[in-house]
Structure formats: C-alpha cells, structure tokens
Amino acid sequence: MLHATIRNRVRDVLMDIGFKQYFHKNRHGANMLLLHGIDDCGSTAYNSRFISSTRFDALLTYFKQHFHIATLQDFCLGNYPKNKQTITLTFDDGLSNNYYKALPLLEKHQVPASFFITGIRQHQQYYLWTDFIDLFLHNRNNIVLQGIRYSKNKKGVFASDNGTALKDFLKAQPFTVINAAIQELTENYAFDINQFATDYFLQMTEAEIQQLASHPLATIGSHGMHHTDLTKIALWDAEHQLTASKAFLEQVTGKTIDAFAFPFDVCNAELVDMARRAGYTYILPHSVQQHTDRPLQRFGINPYISFNNQLHFIYKGNYA
Ligand SMILES: [Zn+2]
Numbered sequence: 001m002l003h004a005t006i007r008n009r010v011r012d013v014l015m016d017i018g019f020k021q022y023f024h025k026n027r028h029g030a031n032m033l034l035l036h037g038i039d040d041c042g043s044t045a046y047n048s049r050f051i052s053s054t055r056f057d058a059l060l061t062y063f064k065q066h067f068h069i070a071t072l073q074d075f076c077l078g079n080y081p082k083n084k085q086t087i088t089l090t091f092d093d094g095l096s097n098n099y100y101k102a103l104p105l106l107e108k109h110q111v112p113a114s115f116f117i118t119g120i121r122q123h124q125q126y127y128l129w130t131d132f133i134d135l136f137l138h139n140r141n142n143i144v145l146q147g148i149r150y151s152k153n154k155k156g157v158f159a160s161d162n163g164t165a166l167k168d169f170l171k172a173q174p175f176t177v178i179n180a181a182i183q184e185l186t187e188n189y190a191f192d193i194n195q196f197a198t199d200y201f202l203q204m205t206e207a208e209i210q211q212l213a214s215h216p217l218a219t220i221g222s223h224g225m226h227h228t229d230l231t232k233i234a235l236w237d238a239e240h241q242l243t244a245s246k247a248f249l250e251q252v253t254g255k256t257i258d259a260f261a262f263p264f265d266v267c268n269a270e271l272v273d274m275a276r277r278a279g280y281t282y283i284l285p286h287s288v289q290q291h292t293d294r295p296l297q298r299f300g301i302n303p304y305i306s307f308n309n310q311l312h313f314i315y316k317g318n319y320a
Helices: 002-024 053-066 074-078 094-111 130-136 167-171 175-188 206-213 233-255 270-279 307-316
Strands: 032-033 037-039 050-052 088-090 113-117 142-145 147-151 157-161 218-223 258-263 282-284
Touching: 002 307, 037 053, 037 218, 037 258, 053 094, 053 307, 074 088, 074 282, 088 094, 088 167, 088 258, 094 113, 094 175, 094 206, 113 258, 130 167, 130 175, 142 175, 157 167, 167 175, 206 218, 233 270, 270 282
Parallel strands: 032 088, 037 050, 088 113, 113 218, 218 258, 258 282
Antiparallel strands: 142 147, 147 157
C-alpha cells in the first residue's frame, strides 16, 4: 500500500515535469468508465462515489483531446477505432446531480454518456437505500438492526459479529426487508435524511429523468427496480427488477429502454439470458466483455487519486 502511494507520487511528479508523453504513448485500450455523483468538492466523507465538477470538467477536456469517446451502443458493438484509446461514460444510481452538474459539462464538451437509473421513484422515494445507509452510518461506530449488532471493522465497513457486512446483507433482501430496515434505523436513531446537502443523495425526479432522456447526448438505461444484487435475490424478484424498471422508465421517458446495468456490476449467465428475454440489448457489465479483453467490470473513477494518476490508471485499465 505504502509502495503504491510512493509510486503514484513519483508518477505524478514525472508527469508534471513533462513526461506525460512517455506514460501515454501508444496506448489504445478500451474502457467503460463508471461514475456516480458529481458534486462541488469531490467529498469522500460519506462514500467514494463522488468526484468534483472541476475534476470532471478537467477529465472531459483531456478525454476530448486525446481519446475516442464512444456512445454506449457503439462501445458495446465494438464500433470504435482500435488504434486509439477509447472510452464510454456511464453514470449509475440516477442521482439528481447527474442532471444538474454532469449534464451541463457533457454539453459543454459535447460528450455522450449513459445514465443507469432505478425504479425507486415509482415508490415515491427520493433516495436509494445504499445512499441512506452511507449517510446514516456516517459518524457512527455501532448500531443494532433487527436484533443484530453491526460495528465498524478495520476496513471501515459495518459488519455483524459473524462478519456479514450490513450492505451485503441488505442487497440480498427483497425490498420489503430493506424498507423495514430503513424505517427501524430512522425511528430508533432519530435519523433525519433531510439534513444532508442535496448533492449527496437526491434522486432525479420523473420530470428530470424525462428531460435527461430527451437530451441528444444522453442514453437512459435501467439499474434495476430497487438497487439489489440480482445474483443474490430470488429469481422471480430478479425478473421483476428487470421488467418493472424497464416499464417504469419507458413510461417516464416515452422511449424504449434497451440498456441494463446490473447493480454492483454483478451478474451471471442465467441473469444475462433473463435480461435479454426482458428486452435488453446492451447488458452491463456483460456487453463490455464482448470487444475488449477487460474483466467483467466497469472501470470506476476514483476520487482519492491525482488527475495524472487517474489518467495513468485509465490507460492501464485497472488499479493493480
Ligand atoms: Zn448502483
């Protein structure tokens, strides 16, 4: 870990003093980039899923100059030059800041992106349970939920005494169980989610989803109905996640929804077939594999590293 930190710092300095060409020469991989939130400061206080609008702006400037930026469809079909570094941009979780902060910058640089949104708004909820948990756990070391004690472990993750991470438990549950957990935590700990700045959890409204969908640079895809792990829930529930979210987003946008990003980027062959039968053509992360030698995961943009190192790892294709 320490060595990696030193290596990153050395690379940073070398790139700053003019060795950027050396690091970037003859690179021509393909990466599907994964982003979540864009905020004012790139806060990592609640989670690691936000970068600042300044960083996003700088990345887009660089991408536009040096990369080929493909649409989701062209990327999945392999329609891009193989002699140039190629990326496509994907945003997960349907955060409102995607509309207010990301879209204007995409427009400024004329860069296409796809947005994977859940069906949570159909339940009149304005946040995802995963964001609720991150916000709720902020500044806490122990909680009791459904009679089980969860404590912050060495990795900063909330886990029960037998080692089950709270989020891993919840993402394998039907939505009724997740909802009951949220209600219990809200009541027992007098937690008010409204105290948090809107950038950090608000979901796009149906009107915002509709406007985003009508923008020529944006593609809307589904991210499941309830943001659960389809490989862990019952098959009937997985099918519901695929079909109900598609129906909801098609009703909101008036467009055919043919892209699906599995929550947490996990899927298996049976679920990919199920997604195809549900009417999806572009199925992530499965479709990423078709035309690249990348593993079955998208490449997450990292708020903890410098701009130069972020570029280095995008070229490299992994953080190892
Ligand atoms: Zn997600």
